[in-house]
Amino acid sequence: MKLSSLYNEQQELRRNTYSSLTQIYQEVQTFKQELKDFQSFSYLLMRNFQHQYQDYLSQIVDVVQGTQLENENLQFFQAKAVDLEQSLQEINERYQVEKQKRKALHNDLVELKGNIRVHCRIRPLLPFDTESGDPAFQKRSLSLSEKVVHATDDETVLVRCSRPGHTLFNKTFQFERVYSPLESQKIVFGDVCPLLTSLLDGYNVCIMTYGQTGSGKSHTMLGPHSESDPVSPSEADQEMGIIPRAAGELFRLLSENPTINPRVEVSVVEIYNNELFDLLTKDSSGIFGVKRDVITTKEGKSNVPLLTYEHVECPAEFMKLINKSLQLRVKHPTLVHADSSRSHLVVTVTLTIAVPFDSFDQQLSQKLCEEMLCTTQKVKTSEKAGFCPRGLSPAPIPLDPTEQQKQVQAKLQLVDLAGSECIGMSGVTGTILRETSFINRSLAALADVLGALSEHRGHIPYRNSKLTHLLQDSIGGDAKLLVMLCVSPCQKYLAETLQSLGFGSRARQVQRVQAKRRNLLVSGKSK
Numbered sequence: 001m002k003l004s005s006l007y008n009e010q011q012e013l014r015r016n017t018y019s020s021l022t023q024i025y026q027e028v029q030t031f032k033q034e035l036k037d038f039q040s041f042s043y044l045l046m047r048n049f050q051h052q053y054q055d056y057l058s059q060i061v062d063v064v065q066g067t068q069l070e071n072e073n074l075q076f077f078q079a080k081a082v083d084l085e086q087s088l089q090e091i092n093e094r095y096q097v098e099k100q101k102r103k104a105l106h107n108d109l110v111e112l113k114g115n116i117r118v119h120c121r122i123r124p125l126l127p128f129d130t131e132s133g134d135p136a137f138q139k140r141s142l143s144l145s146e147k148v149v150h151a152t153d154d155e156t157v158l159v160r161c162s163r164p165g166h167t168l169f170n171k172t173f174q175f176e177r178v179y180s181p182l183e184s185q186k187i188v189f190g191d192v193c194p195l196l197t198s199l200l201d202g203y204n205v206c207i208m209t210y211g212q213t214g215s216g217k218s219h220t221m222l223g224p225h226s227e228s229d230p231v232s233p234s235e236a237d238q239e240m241g242i243i244p245r246a247a248g249e250l251f252r253l254l255s256e257n258p259t260i261n262p263r264v265e266v267s268v269v270e271i272y273n274n275e276l277f278d279l280l281t282k283d284s285s286g287i288f289g290v291k292r293d294v295i296t297t298k299e300g301k302s303n304v305p306l307l308t309y310e311h312v313e314c315p316a317e318f319m320k321l322i323n324k325s326l327q328l329r330v331k332h333p334t335l336v337h338a339d340s341s342r343s344h345l346v347v348t349v350t351l352t353i354a355v356p357f358d359s360f361d362q363q364l365s366q367k368l369c370e371e372m373l374c375t376t377q378k379v380k381t382s383e384k385a386g387f388c389p390r391g392l393s394p395a396p397i398p399l400d401p402t403e404q405q406k407q408v409q410a411k412l413q414l415v416d417l418a419g420s421e422c423i424g425m426s427g428v429t430g431t432i433l434r435e436t437s438f439i440n441r442s443l444a445a446l447a448d449v450l451g452a453l454s455e456h457r458g459h460i461p462y463r464n465s466k467l468t469h470l471l472q473d474s475i476g477g478d479a480k481l482l483v484m485l486c487v488s489p490c491q492k493y494l495a496e497t498l499q500s501l502g503f504g505s506r507a508r509q510v511q512r513v514q515a516k517r518r519n520l521l522v523s524g525k526s527k
């Protein structure tokens, strides 16, 4: 019994052990399968890793090779930059030499052209040319607005007019340059521009627009503007006239020559009824310009005592002054017509620059030095007496014998003349008569001065009018004058156009005297 129960227990234990073993066996099988799966997964992972490793390795090799290449390129470019720097230096040196040559050629060219040149600009037909108030006159008005003034080439104006019952009028006029109505402000300025280079070379320059009212004088000088809405350099860039363009070009030229230590001063005057008004200073009422007088100095130069000269450092400051002065011009009490064409506007730019001495200058300066020292004494005395206002024309400093540079002063005068249409006008009375006779007289005085210059007369009647007196230094034989005739193309203004063309033709006859360099020594500059 005991054995039997032991046997049963044994059997039971064996069954249990067997079932446990079976279970373990199954688990071992499962584990083996899992191990196999893991093995194949590891293998896959390993392969992937190997691929990626290969990829990265080849990328690293590429990058390293690329870096080496770039290093080589960098070295190549560095060497090239050094070469370029050297050649730039050479070019710069050559440019300086060429610049000197160009300057000499430019002056030869300007001198060949003579110191008085006359250009003529024909303005386009404008809406007001064809406006006809009364329908009865419409037909007549149409024929009056017919174009009779043409630019046949860039040096010839043809005036051709055939009216029923009149003989055919057909005449040509030659000028240094003729602009057709299609030619832009930029083209006009392109021909004026070389005169600014002359200014920097020390020549006095005058640019004036001549013509009847409405012929485009102010348009040419200032560009589109109205007195209530003055010119601004930023707006209507394309249509800017000579004054804003000259301001821009002058400062551009000065920035190219930083060593000349420039000083630019501006004065603006208006001449109305042969009286001169400083448009940069308000009178006691605070609304109008102040009356001034023009005198001739001991050295024979024209000068306006107490005239305001404002120092400007950029084109924007320059134009701000012009706009300010145009505002005063409008409010002028005696200008009953409020028409700017009844007065002359003169913008004077005084440029003082430092230039190195050369042997020729040395002799000249010796003489001028004494002159200037004399002027200095005078200015100092007047300063002490309280006569020297702020901004009065640059006061000279005594010369230093060790000086290396001298100061040269040149004047640029930009003139918008009064309308020339009144010449020969009859039957007018009152203020118009007074204005007319003053305009007549000053324009006639201008013609007389040009005539006297052309005939090399000993006495040039500059002092016959305030206009010619003020412009004396820049229309005389040693300065460069450009007269821009402005004419209308239509028949309506034929008489005025012919008068302007006649004035221009006579001005052209001024003998081509070689303009001499100003060399107006103001002061020396110590080392």
Ligand code: ADP
Residues within 6 Å of the ligand: 122, 123, 124, 126, 181, 211, 212, 213, 214, 215, 216, 217, 218, 219, 220, 224, 341, 419, 486
């Ligand atoms: P002026 O000063 O001779 O009396 P303006 O310059 O005031 O004449 O010109 C009269 C009008 O004709 C203005 O409205 C101006 O804009 C226009 N004008 C003059 N010349 C031209 C031109 N070349 N192109 C376009 N318009 C012009």
Ligand code: MG
Residues within 6 Å of the ligand: 214, 217, 218, 219, 340, 341, 416
């Ligand atoms: Mg005008």
